[in-house]
Amino acid sequence: MNESTYTARFFVFALFLCATACSAQSGYGIANLRYFQEAYPDVVFEKSYDRTAGDWKIDITFPAQSADEKNKTTTLYWAKGRLLPAEELVNKEKYWTLLHPYSKQLVDPADFTPEQVERVKRFSSSKNRKDGAGTPMFFFDALYDSSSRKTLEPNIIKTQFLERRTNIHERIMQPLKRVEAKILELAKTDSNVKAFIAELKSTDAYYWRIIKGTNRKSFHSLGIAIDVLPRYLNGKAIFWSWTKEQHPDDWMLTPLAKRWMPPQSVISIFEQEGFIWGGKWDIFDNMHFEYHPELILFAGIGSTK
Numbered sequence: 001m002n003e004s005t006y007t008a009r010f011f012v013f014a015l016f017l018c019a020t021a022c023s024a025q026s027g028y029g030i031a032n033l034r035y036f037q038e039a040y041p042d043v044v045f046e047k048s049y050d051r052t053a054g055d056w057k058i059d060i061t062f063p064a065q066s067a068d069e070k071n072k073t074t075t076l077y078w079a080k081g082r083l084l085p086a087e088e089l090v091n092k093e094k095y096w097t098l099l100h101p102y103s104k105q106l107v108d109p110a111d112f113t114p115e116q117v118e119r120v121k122r123f124s125s126s127k128n129r130k131d132g133a134g135t136p137m138f139f140f141d142a143l144y145d146s147s148s149r150k151t152l153e154p155n156i157i158k159t160q161f162l163e164r165r166t167n168i169h170e171r172i173m174q175p176l177k178r179v180e181a182k183i184l185e186l187a188k189t190d191s192n193v194k195a196f197i198a199e200l201k202s203t204d205a206y207y208w209r210i211i212k213g214t215n216r217k218s219f220h221s222l223g224i225a226i227d228v229l230p231r232y233l234n235g236k237a238i239f240w241s242w243t244k245e246q247h248p249d250d251w252m253l254t255p256l257a258k259r260w261m262p263p264q265s266v267i268s269i270f271e272q273e274g275f276i277w278g279g280k281w282d283i284f285d286n287m288h289f290e291y292h293p294e295l296i297l298f299a300g301i302g303s304t305k
Contacts, residue, residue, distance in 0.1 A: 028080040028081050028097065030047065030056045030078050032081060032099055032298070033045055033047060033058065033078070035099060035294045035297045035298050036139075036294050038293075038297055039274065039292075039293035039294040039296075039297055040143065040293070040294075042063050043060060043061065043062055043063070043143070044060070044061040045058055045059075045060055046058070046059045046060075046061075047059075047078075050077070053077060053086065053089060055077045055078055055079060055089065056077065056078035057075060057076075057077055057078075058075070058076050058077065058078060058083065059073055059074075059075050060073065060074050060075070060076060060139070060142065061073045062074070062142060062143060065155070065170075072142075074138075074139075074142040076138055076139060076142075077089055079092045079095075080092070080097055081097035081098055081099045082095045082096070082097055082098060082136045083098055083136060083138060083139040084136055084138060085138055088136070088138070093133065094133055094134070095133055095134065095135070095136040096133050096134065096135055096136070098135070098136065098139065098294070099294065099295065099298045100295070100298075101298075101299065102276050102280065102292075102295045102296065102298070102299040102301075103280045103299070104299060104300070104301060106256065106279065106280055107280070108256055109252060109253045109254065109255065109256070110253075110255065110256075112252070112253065117250075117252060117253065119282075120252045120282045120283070121252070123282065123283070124240070124244070124252075124282075124283050126213055129211075129213040129214050130213060130214060130215065134214065134216045135216065137216070137217060140219075140222060143171070144169055144171060144222045144223070144224065146217075146221065146222045149208050152169075152208075152221075152222065152223070155169055155170050155171070155223070156168070156169060156170070156206050156223050157169075157170050157173065159173065159176075161176060161180055161203040161205075161226065162180060162183065162184075162197050162200060162203055162228075163197075164200060164202055164203040166202075166203045166204060166205045166206075166226065167205055167206040167223065168205045168206060168223045168224070168226070169206070169222055169223030169224050171224070172223070172224050172291045175273040175274050175275070175291065175293075176226070176273075176291075178273050179269055179270055179273045179275065182269045182272075182273075183197070183266055183269055184197075186265060186266075186269070190263070190265065192263045192265075193263050193265060193266060196230075196262055196263055196266060199230045199231055199232070200228060200229070200230055200231070201229050201230055201231040202227070202229050203226055203227070203228050203229075204220075204226070204227050204229070205220065205223055205224075205225060205226040205227075206220060206221075206222075206223035207220045207221065208220075208221045209221055212241070219290050224290060224291040225288060225289065225290040225291070226288075226289050226290075227287045227288050227289075228262060228287050228289065229287050230260060230287075233260050234260075235258075236258055236259055236260040237251075237254045237258055237259045237260065237284075237286075238259065238260045238285075238286045238287055239284070239285050239286070239287065240252070240283040240284050240285065241283075252282065252283075252284075254284075259279070259284065259286055260286055260287075261279060261286055262277075262279075262286075267279070270289050271296055271301055272301075274291055274292065274293030274296050275289040275290060275291050275292070275296075276289070276290050276292050276295050276296065277289055278290070
Protein backbone atom coordinates (compact mmCIF):
# COMPACT_ATOMS: atom_id res chain seq x y z
CA MET A 1 0.00 0.00 0.00
CA ASN A 2 1.54 3.33 -1.03
CA GLU A 3 1.59 6.36 1.24
CA SER A 4 -1.18 8.24 -0.59
CA THR A 5 -3.53 5.23 -0.42
CA TYR A 6 -2.78 4.74 3.26
CA THR A 7 -3.40 8.44 3.95
CA ALA A 8 -6.68 8.39 2.04
CA ARG A 9 -7.92 5.30 3.88
CA PHE A 10 -6.88 6.74 7.22
CA PHE A 11 -8.72 9.97 6.39
CA VAL A 12 -11.90 8.05 5.52
CA PHE A 13 -11.59 6.01 8.73
CA ALA A 14 -11.10 9.20 10.75
CA LEU A 15 -14.22 10.70 9.20
CA PHE A 16 -16.12 7.52 10.09
CA LEU A 17 -14.97 7.72 13.71
CA CYS A 18 -15.90 11.39 13.87
CA ALA A 19 -19.32 10.75 12.39
CA THR A 20 -19.90 7.88 14.80
CA ALA A 21 -18.84 9.96 17.81
CA CYS A 22 -20.91 12.96 16.74
CA SER A 23 -23.90 10.73 16.08
CA ALA A 24 -23.58 9.11 19.48
CA GLN A 25 -23.29 12.47 21.19
CA SER A 26 -26.42 13.72 19.45
CA GLY A 27 -28.44 10.68 20.41
CA TYR A 28 -28.92 9.62 16.78
CA GLY A 29 -26.52 6.67 16.53
CA ILE A 30 -27.63 3.11 17.23
CA ALA A 31 -24.88 2.84 19.87
CA ASN A 32 -27.13 4.97 22.05
CA LEU A 33 -29.56 2.08 22.41
CA ARG A 34 -27.40 1.21 25.41
CA TYR A 35 -28.99 4.05 27.40
CA PHE A 36 -32.38 2.39 27.10
CA GLN A 37 -30.88 -1.00 27.94
CA GLU A 38 -29.34 0.33 31.15
CA ALA A 39 -32.36 2.46 32.04
CA TYR A 40 -34.81 -0.44 31.72
CA PRO A 41 -32.79 -3.57 32.62
CA ASP A 42 -35.84 -5.88 32.72
CA VAL A 43 -36.63 -5.08 29.07
CA VAL A 44 -34.84 -6.99 26.29
CA PHE A 45 -33.73 -5.03 23.21
CA GLU A 46 -32.63 -7.05 20.16
CA LYS A 47 -31.44 -5.14 17.12
CA SER A 48 -31.00 -6.21 13.50
CA TYR A 49 -30.49 -4.14 10.39
CA ASP A 50 -33.48 -4.02 8.03
CA ARG A 51 -32.10 -3.35 4.54
CA THR A 52 -35.55 -2.80 3.08
CA ALA A 53 -36.36 -0.08 5.60
CA GLY A 54 -32.77 1.19 5.63
CA ASP A 55 -32.82 1.33 9.39
CA TRP A 56 -32.22 -0.65 12.56
CA LYS A 57 -35.14 -2.80 13.64
CA ILE A 58 -35.46 -3.17 17.41
CA ASP A 59 -37.48 -6.07 18.82
CA ILE A 60 -38.36 -5.01 22.36
CA THR A 61 -39.61 -7.65 24.78
CA PHE A 62 -41.38 -6.53 27.94
CA PRO A 63 -41.70 -8.93 30.89
CA ALA A 64 -45.10 -10.28 31.89
CA GLN A 65 -46.62 -8.45 34.84
CA SER A 66 -48.30 -11.53 36.29
CA ALA A 67 -48.24 -15.33 36.09
CA ASP A 68 -51.33 -15.25 33.90
CA GLU A 69 -49.67 -13.12 31.25
CA LYS A 70 -46.99 -13.74 28.64
CA ASN A 71 -44.04 -11.61 27.69
CA LYS A 72 -44.95 -9.19 24.93
CA THR A 73 -42.74 -8.05 22.07
CA THR A 74 -43.05 -4.80 20.15
CA THR A 75 -41.06 -4.04 17.00
CA LEU A 76 -39.90 -0.46 16.52
CA TYR A 77 -37.27 1.17 14.31
CA TRP A 78 -34.41 3.26 15.63
CA ALA A 79 -35.19 6.24 13.31
CA LYS A 80 -32.30 8.29 14.74
CA GLY A 81 -33.37 7.64 18.29
CA ARG A 82 -37.13 8.08 17.85
CA LEU A 83 -38.20 4.41 18.17
CA LEU A 84 -41.02 4.41 15.62
CA PRO A 85 -43.24 1.69 14.17
CA ALA A 86 -42.65 0.88 10.50
CA GLU A 87 -45.69 2.82 9.33
CA GLU A 88 -44.42 6.03 10.97
CA LEU A 89 -40.96 6.05 9.38
CA VAL A 90 -42.26 8.24 6.55
CA ASN A 91 -43.42 10.75 9.19
CA LYS A 92 -40.28 10.71 11.32
CA GLU A 93 -39.76 14.48 11.08
CA LYS A 94 -42.95 14.88 13.10
CA TYR A 95 -41.18 13.44 16.11
CA TRP A 96 -38.30 14.42 18.38
CA THR A 97 -35.50 12.02 19.19
CA LEU A 98 -36.10 10.35 22.55
CA LEU A 99 -32.54 11.11 23.65
CA HIS A 100 -31.99 14.83 23.93
CA PRO A 101 -29.86 17.04 26.17
CA TYR A 102 -30.79 17.37 29.83
CA SER A 103 -28.64 19.96 31.54
CA LYS A 104 -26.49 19.04 34.52
CA GLN A 105 -26.70 22.63 35.72
CA LEU A 106 -29.59 25.06 35.91
CA VAL A 107 -29.31 27.63 33.13
CA ASP A 108 -29.69 31.25 34.25
CA PRO A 109 -32.10 33.18 31.98
CA ALA A 110 -30.00 36.28 32.64
CA ASP A 111 -27.48 34.69 30.26
CA PHE A 112 -29.98 34.24 27.41
CA THR A 113 -29.03 35.91 24.14
CA PRO A 114 -31.71 37.66 22.03
CA GLU A 115 -31.52 34.68 19.67
CA GLN A 116 -32.24 32.27 22.53
CA VAL A 117 -35.21 34.35 23.64
CA GLU A 118 -36.66 34.24 20.13
CA ARG A 119 -36.09 30.50 19.93
CA VAL A 120 -38.01 29.97 23.17
CA LYS A 121 -40.82 32.21 21.91
CA ARG A 122 -41.10 30.19 18.70
CA PHE A 123 -40.96 26.89 20.55
CA SER A 124 -43.66 27.91 23.02
CA SER A 125 -45.94 29.51 20.44
CA SER A 126 -49.48 28.21 20.06
CA LYS A 127 -48.82 27.19 16.46
CA ASN A 128 -45.69 25.20 17.26
CA ARG A 129 -47.29 23.48 20.25
CA LYS A 130 -50.24 22.47 18.11
CA ASP A 131 -48.55 21.60 14.81
CA GLY A 132 -44.85 21.16 15.65
CA ALA A 133 -42.92 17.98 16.35
CA GLY A 134 -43.43 16.13 19.62
CA THR A 135 -42.33 13.17 21.68
CA PRO A 136 -42.99 9.81 20.00
CA MET A 137 -44.95 7.80 22.54
CA PHE A 138 -44.71 4.35 20.92
CA PHE A 139 -41.97 2.98 23.16
CA PHE A 140 -43.52 4.42 26.32
CA ASP A 141 -47.01 3.22 25.40
CA ALA A 142 -45.62 -0.31 25.05
CA LEU A 143 -43.57 -0.05 28.25
CA TYR A 144 -46.38 1.32 30.40
CA ASP A 145 -49.41 -0.25 28.61
CA SER A 146 -50.63 3.29 28.01
CA SER A 147 -51.96 3.15 24.46
CA SER A 148 -55.40 3.67 26.02
CA ARG A 149 -56.80 4.57 29.38
CA LYS A 150 -58.40 1.13 29.59
CA THR A 151 -55.09 -0.72 29.20
CA LEU A 152 -53.18 1.66 31.45
CA GLU A 153 -55.31 1.97 34.55
CA PRO A 154 -54.85 -1.60 35.83
CA ASN A 155 -51.17 -0.59 36.26
CA ILE A 156 -51.97 2.54 38.30
CA ILE A 157 -51.61 2.10 42.04
CA LYS A 158 -52.56 4.24 45.02
CA THR A 159 -49.73 5.26 47.30
CA GLN A 160 -48.34 8.14 49.33
CA PHE A 161 -45.39 10.37 48.60
CA LEU A 162 -44.08 12.60 51.39
CA GLU A 163 -47.30 11.92 53.33
CA ARG A 164 -49.54 13.11 50.47
CA ARG A 165 -51.79 10.73 48.58
CA THR A 166 -51.02 10.12 44.94
CA ASN A 167 -51.53 7.60 42.14
CA ILE A 168 -48.59 6.36 40.08
CA HIS A 169 -47.66 3.69 37.56
CA GLU A 170 -46.46 0.59 39.37
CA ARG A 171 -43.20 0.58 37.37
CA ILE A 172 -41.99 3.73 39.14
CA MET A 173 -42.99 2.63 42.65
CA GLN A 174 -39.49 1.53 43.68
CA PRO A 175 -37.51 4.53 42.35
CA LEU A 176 -40.10 6.92 43.83
CA LYS A 177 -39.94 5.18 47.20
CA ARG A 178 -36.14 5.51 47.12
CA VAL A 179 -36.54 9.22 46.42
CA GLU A 180 -38.91 9.53 49.37
CA ALA A 181 -36.64 7.63 51.74
CA LYS A 182 -33.63 9.80 50.85
CA ILE A 183 -35.61 13.04 51.24
CA LEU A 184 -37.05 12.00 54.61
CA GLU A 185 -33.61 11.00 55.83
CA LEU A 186 -32.12 14.31 54.73
CA ALA A 187 -34.95 16.23 56.40
CA LYS A 188 -33.69 14.99 59.77
CA THR A 189 -30.62 17.22 59.46
CA ASP A 190 -31.55 19.78 56.78
CA SER A 191 -34.05 22.45 57.85
CA ASN A 192 -34.67 23.58 54.25
CA VAL A 193 -35.72 20.09 53.21
CA LYS A 194 -37.85 19.73 56.34
CA ALA A 195 -39.61 23.01 55.51
CA PHE A 196 -40.08 21.92 51.88
CA ILE A 197 -41.96 18.81 53.01
CA ALA A 198 -44.06 20.70 55.55
CA GLU A 199 -45.09 23.33 52.98
CA LEU A 200 -46.25 20.89 50.30
CA LYS A 201 -49.90 21.06 49.31
CA SER A 202 -50.01 18.01 47.03
CA THR A 203 -47.91 15.50 45.11
CA ASP A 204 -50.22 14.67 42.22
CA ALA A 205 -49.07 12.18 39.59
CA TYR A 206 -51.49 10.17 37.44
CA TYR A 207 -54.04 12.20 35.50
CA TRP A 208 -55.14 11.12 32.03
CA ARG A 209 -55.00 14.26 29.92
CA ILE A 210 -53.73 15.96 26.79
CA ILE A 211 -51.08 18.67 27.21
CA LYS A 212 -52.82 22.02 26.96
CA GLY A 213 -52.50 23.56 23.50
CA THR A 214 -51.27 20.31 21.91
CA ASN A 215 -52.68 17.02 20.67
CA ARG A 216 -50.20 14.95 22.72
CA LYS A 217 -50.58 13.03 25.95
CA SER A 218 -48.93 14.33 29.07
CA PHE A 219 -46.58 11.98 30.89
CA HIS A 220 -48.98 12.44 33.80
CA SER A 221 -51.28 10.30 31.64
CA LEU A 222 -48.81 7.45 32.07
CA GLY A 223 -48.48 7.93 35.82
CA ILE A 224 -44.72 8.58 35.58
CA ALA A 225 -44.74 12.34 36.24
CA ILE A 226 -45.35 13.92 39.62
CA ASP A 227 -46.02 17.55 40.59
CA VAL A 228 -44.80 18.71 44.01
CA LEU A 229 -46.99 21.76 44.57
CA PRO A 230 -46.48 24.02 47.60
CA ARG A 231 -49.36 25.57 49.55
CA TYR A 232 -48.10 29.07 48.89
CA LEU A 233 -45.99 30.54 46.09
CA ASN A 234 -45.47 33.90 47.84
CA GLY A 235 -45.50 35.71 44.51
CA LYS A 236 -42.98 33.42 42.82
CA ALA A 237 -43.33 31.85 39.38
CA ILE A 238 -43.61 28.07 39.15
CA PHE A 239 -44.97 27.28 35.68
CA TRP A 240 -44.17 29.02 32.39
CA SER A 241 -47.74 29.10 31.08
CA TRP A 242 -49.12 30.73 34.22
CA THR A 243 -46.33 33.32 34.11
CA LYS A 244 -46.91 33.94 30.40
CA GLU A 245 -50.47 35.03 31.13
CA GLN A 246 -49.09 37.94 33.16
CA HIS A 247 -45.89 38.58 31.20
CA PRO A 248 -46.52 37.46 27.60
CA ASP A 249 -43.33 38.93 26.13
CA ASP A 250 -40.62 38.17 28.66
CA TRP A 251 -41.87 35.33 30.86
CA MET A 252 -38.83 33.21 29.91
CA LEU A 253 -36.55 35.84 31.46
CA THR A 254 -38.11 35.49 34.92
CA PRO A 255 -35.05 35.56 37.23
CA LEU A 256 -34.23 32.36 39.07
CA ALA A 257 -34.64 34.21 42.37
CA LYS A 258 -38.26 34.90 41.45
CA ARG A 259 -39.08 31.26 40.69
CA TRP A 260 -40.27 28.78 43.29
CA MET A 261 -37.89 25.84 43.50
CA PRO A 262 -37.45 22.70 45.54
CA PRO A 263 -34.15 22.58 47.46
CA GLN A 264 -31.23 21.64 45.23
CA SER A 265 -30.62 18.57 47.36
CA VAL A 266 -34.17 17.37 46.61
CA ILE A 267 -33.67 17.90 42.88
CA SER A 268 -30.42 15.93 43.03
CA ILE A 269 -32.12 13.05 44.85
CA PHE A 270 -34.80 12.83 42.17
CA GLU A 271 -32.13 12.85 39.46
CA GLN A 272 -30.13 10.12 41.21
CA GLU A 273 -33.19 7.87 40.88
CA GLY A 274 -33.87 8.60 37.21
CA PHE A 275 -36.24 11.59 37.34
CA ILE A 276 -35.70 14.74 35.30
CA TRP A 277 -36.81 18.13 36.67
CA GLY A 278 -38.99 20.50 34.66
CA GLY A 279 -37.21 23.50 36.14
CA LYS A 280 -34.34 22.88 33.72
CA TRP A 281 -36.58 23.23 30.68
CA ASP A 282 -36.78 26.49 28.71
CA ILE A 283 -40.54 26.30 29.25
CA PHE A 284 -40.01 25.86 32.96
CA ASP A 285 -42.24 23.69 35.14
CA ASN A 286 -40.60 23.85 38.55
CA MET A 287 -43.06 21.59 40.37
CA HIS A 288 -42.67 18.80 37.82
CA PHE A 289 -40.55 15.63 37.97
CA GLU A 290 -40.72 12.94 35.30
CA TYR A 291 -39.25 9.44 35.24
CA HIS A 292 -36.78 9.23 32.35
CA PRO A 293 -33.69 7.33 33.49
CA GLU A 294 -32.50 7.14 29.87
CA LEU A 295 -32.13 10.95 29.81
CA ILE A 296 -30.31 11.01 33.14
CA LEU A 297 -27.84 8.45 31.80
CA PHE A 298 -27.50 10.24 28.45
CA ALA A 299 -26.71 13.46 30.31
CA GLY A 300 -23.87 11.70 32.12
CA ILE A 301 -25.32 12.47 35.53
CA GLY A 302 -24.64 8.91 36.65
CA SER A 303 -26.06 5.45 36.96
CA THR A 304 -29.70 5.19 37.99
CA LYS A 305 -29.15 1.89 39.79
